[in-house]
Amino acid sequence: MKIKIFAQAAAAALVVFAAEHSYAGCGRVASASQFDSFYAPLWGCAQTNINDMWSRFAFDAADWGGDMGYSNVCDDSTPLKRTFNAMQLLAYGMTNAPTCSTSSSNVGMWAYCWAGDNIDEIYPTCETGGTRAKTQFGTFVDNYTKLYQPFFYDETVVQRAGTLFHEARHANGWCSHTSTCADGGDSCDPNFSSGCVGTGSGSGPGANGYTVLYMNWFATTARSNWINTAIRANAVSEGNYYLTRRFGTDPCFRMNSAGYTFKTC
């Protein structure tokens, strides 16, 4: 009987996360199932990395005080640390030497610097907002990227990294969304190769396309110690979710479980 109870307890510990949860910002409990504990040791909450992120993304201490984590910056349950973990994945997930040159076709080489360059400033909110993040852009407006509660507590680290890259595309290309796709609600790109729409917008894939490409490159070229099979599965399913539900016209390709692409119409 004792053995049975022990087995059940061990099993429960494997899949249930209560013991690993701690009170976090926005009144939410931080789940341990979002891979923060996988990535946190890989960059060690190093001060130099923090300084670089702080500068590159124009964080402001006033925005990240209290439960947001400024005074507890290495605690994986806070919004700030969960944002940092995603930024570090964006930087080092596919290379140990991220660059600002966008000459490589592999977005993982430059996604971090490019996102930092294009996101004007970044700040958090506890609002759910019906969204993960939003970016305001334009010539005569204050440009910013706002991260909502679901970004911190409903997304895995790799999803968060994809969201940052996605928002950077909004900031960079002034790419808006439409409401014509399975998900609707101002979350759609018209198609994969030309998805950047709106007044003064750029050309090429829109923000959803950037999410897909980030997941694809990550799933197929991530550094071996920055991914495991569960995280790859998470990245592929995220990419396929976007391919399935976020384009007005079906992009006609999907990824298999290894991240490789196949024509599907």
Add this chain to the structure above:
Amino acid sequence: MDAVGTGSQAALDAELAEFARTSDAVDVLQHTYASLPRQAAASRFRTVYIAGQIATPAAVKFLADVALSAPDIVAASAGHGEVTDQGFQSRYTASTALVHHYVAAVPNAAEAVEQLLGNADPEIAKGVGVELFSQGKLSEAWRSKLKSRNIFADFKAIEGAELDKLRTLDVEHAGHQGASKKTRVRVSHVAVPPASE
């Protein structure tokens, strides 16, 4: 213990193997999955992923139940970036795990895959087709099964120049902003408390 979080792939494999040896592993996973709210998509994904590593008929049944479940659509009031099909990742992950079980000849997996091709929601069925095709296991009979549902089944790997075209972004000419356009002043050093973990 964060089963699919902490440590290397080897650590993950060891934890999963240990867990899979427990006699009631699938029961625990089923119970956990059922108890998780739809919003806990990451936890539900993780639960299904773990079940996918257990090569038993009980795991096959659980995975098939998940993969065959109907899309879990939240009302379309969802805004920019909100996930409306909360169950997609779980269904997709369960379905690809079943294909892997089929390839590994796990009992009942072949029947489960066939059921998915015939009855899963079309996007999941298509994903199963892609996974089977990529493993060289999409038979003509199963291809026909997809086609009978008007689901595309003439899959083809995207490779070479075609893949390059798909994956290459011309970011230099595709946007507006850059480092020089940043309006908030950057700071070179921030007095953030040092690492304390």
